[in-house]
Amino acid sequence: MKQAVSLYLGIDGGGTGCRAAIWRDGVVGQGAAGPANLTSDFEGGMANLRSAITAAAQSAGLGAAELEQAIGHAGLAGVQTDDMARKVAGQLPGRCCVTEDRDIAIAGALGAEGDGAVLAIGTGSFVGLRRGGTIRAVGGWGLQLSDQASGGWLGRAALAATLEAVDGMRDRTALSEALLARMGGTPQEIVGYAASARPADYGALAPVLVQALEAGDPLARDLFARGAGWLDRALAALGHRLEEPICLTGGLGPRYRALLDRPDRRFVAPLGTPLDGALILARAAGGRA
Amino acid sequence: MKQAVSLYLGIDGGGTGCRAAIWRDGVVGQGAAGPANLTSDFEGGMANLRSAITAAAQSAGLGAAELEQAIGHAGLAGVQTDDMARKVAGQLPGRCCVTEDRDIAIAGALGAEGDGAVLAIGTGSFVGLRRGGTIRAVGGWGLQLSDQASGGWLGRAALAATLEAVDGMRDRTALSEALLARMGGTPQEIVGYAASARPADYGALAPVLVQALEAGDPLARDLFARGAGWLDRALAALGHRLEEPICLTGGLGPRYRALLDRPDRRFVAPLGTPLDGALILARAAGGRA
Known part of the structure; x- marks a missing residue:
């Protein structure tokens, strides 16, 4: 059985599109979908996030059960309150930390530190x-x-x-x-x-x-x-x-x-993209910065 | 039988409310209702305009048939095209000229000339x-x-x-x-x-x-x-x-x-209000400036 902490999910959601990536000793899958600004359109944004994650999981050859083992970080435009962050996290697979999109942009641009x-x-x-x-x-x-x-x-x-x-x-x-x-x-x-x-x-x-x-x-x-x-x-x-x-x-x-x-x-x-930043933060949360 | 041209209808429609007044040798009736910005809400605005006109007619003791004899001028926020002006005019009683609200504001503030x-x-x-x-x-x-x-x-x-x-x-x-x-x-x-x-x-x-x-x-x-x-x-x-x-x-x-x-x-x-200006323009259209 694989160690659960070896799988990481990064998500970058913005007003023009959203992206997801899966990491297991390197990026093994990616997916993209439409806009995910959750303040302007919560349901539509969540649907796009799920599409991007599903596409990333499929390209990595992962099933839903495996995805539930992932540690994730999602940086999403329009997540302005802790309540909304918790609500979104509850609807995402695995153990996913949700923040607004500033954190992943900075981690992506400047790296882990x-x-x-x-x-x-x-x-x-x-x-x-x-x-x-x-x-x-x-x-x-x-x-x-x-x-x-x-x-x-x-x-x-x-x-x-x-x-x-x-x-x-x-x-x-x-x-x-x-x-x-x-x-x-x-x-x-x-x-x-x-x-x-x-x-x-x-x-x-x-x-x-x-x-x-x-x-x-x-x-x-x-x-x-x-x-x-x-x-x-x-x-x-x-x-x-x-x-x-x-x-x-x-x-x-x-x-x-x-x-x-x-x-x-x-x-x-910039060293990388906001999506790279999301993976950096997910891996840091999993103890593998 | 009364002369048809003796009856005038003035209408002032804006983003916070609309007003109507009826003139027959002086103001004989007035009415008011909610917002009438026809760009932001056409149907709601038209309903408010009709409410204000009906209230003005009732306070003047006028029936719908009499109101159809009126010469009117409506100055309305959000009427930006000739097409919209014609569409609105077709839904107002009498022979009503529809313009955006600048004209009535100026006629009201500065008078007829x-x-x-x-x-x-x-x-x-x-x-x-x-x-x-x-x-x-x-x-x-x-x-x-x-x-x-x-x-x-x-x-x-x-x-x-x-x-x-x-x-x-x-x-x-x-x-x-x-x-x-x-x-x-x-x-x-x-x-x-x-x-x-x-x-x-x-x-x-x-x-x-x-x-x-x-x-x-x-x-x-x-x-x-x-x-x-x-x-x-x-x-x-x-x-x-x-x-x-x-x-x-x-x-x-x-x-x-x-x-x-x-x-x-x-x-x-200002000499008067935009509603006064609407009546000035209605009377000018009827040959009684």
Whole structure:
């Protein structure tokens, strides 16, 4: 009989998709499924998590009974309370610790230990600092009130600026014209889009902004500069020290590098993904960090 | 038999409530009902409009057949397209012209004619300028992407700032503490509130901000100053001239007076309400301006 603690399950659930991986002396199976933000859609998110886990187990050749022996860690967007974490853990296989997704992003980017800052900037965003094993973080409260600098935030701000351009309150630029055309050509269509847009919908506009930034579009530069200003304030609020490396992750993180560059700031590439981070935390919980 | 053109119906529909009035040589009946923002809730809004009209007709002693003889004007929040205006007009009694709510706000504030700017700042907001009978306006595209300086915008910005205060990214103030306590005491409860908050929910926080502004709270001053900055930019974009009077309307309009004061700017009190404006436009359409 195998030792039960030799099997680990890592889960990374976010607003655009979720992933699961199984470890037994190395990664032996992986799976993926749709969005798993449990605040915006609990049942749908749980169903996607189960799909990803089942796919990972199948690719590892594991049955349900074996999976119940796993020690797991799930980092999930939208898990804001201990009550919700417990509720989710009860519905996952094995002995699974559930946290919001900051912990796995930091463990994935910086590895199992070591001080440093992680600026995770995808559809959503947060800034975290690990020092002496303790993590503190700011932002990441969701697009309605937070997630500054993220793809959702950039996309929404760009549409708001496009309405101001249509109103004659700011210059029209190639970016505002491109967004207006993409929405159908009228401000009413922009408003209609926004009426039902979720963070991922706004975030889907981010590639247009990145392209405009690279082309030197003044609106794109203004929006990324505002995002970078918030990231700088976040680092300052966390008391980031120059000797602590800064890791830019997520689809948009690297785009902020040039805007955050300062003498003596040290940038490092992420060691791994949030899913790697989930496995790191699962193995640490099992005594095999 | 009475002359058909002697009966006028005015309707003012907004995100927090709707009102109807009937005119026959003076106002002879009024009615009110719940919200009527037709973008956020078409069927519910139409039901409220019908309730307000029925109440106005009853208080005027008018039957449905008589009401069909009325010439009306309805100014409704969320009517963004001609298609929607026609659809709504077809469901209202009499011969009713339907526009978004800017026109009636300006006619109500400035009267049937005369140049001037209207800064309408309630749950939502817009800035309009009437010159030589022509109206141009900016803003007012809804809280998702616009409505700067409004009650909804202030409330949402104050909650976002409160999360930053909790995160240590800005100073805690009496206002941020009051909002945190009101939401339940934790950032998670603020996020939960925002998950389902509509503009009117955010706007319901405005009285707390006004009180804080009067007490000199730095966060409240910062937020109102940002709103005032946008209003100044809006006036500039519309080409407002100093000789044109400025009228601050809506529940929050007068709160911005001190922040907008400049030498030679002339502020005037509104002549009437948006509902008065709807009756003015209905009577103008009937040839009795």
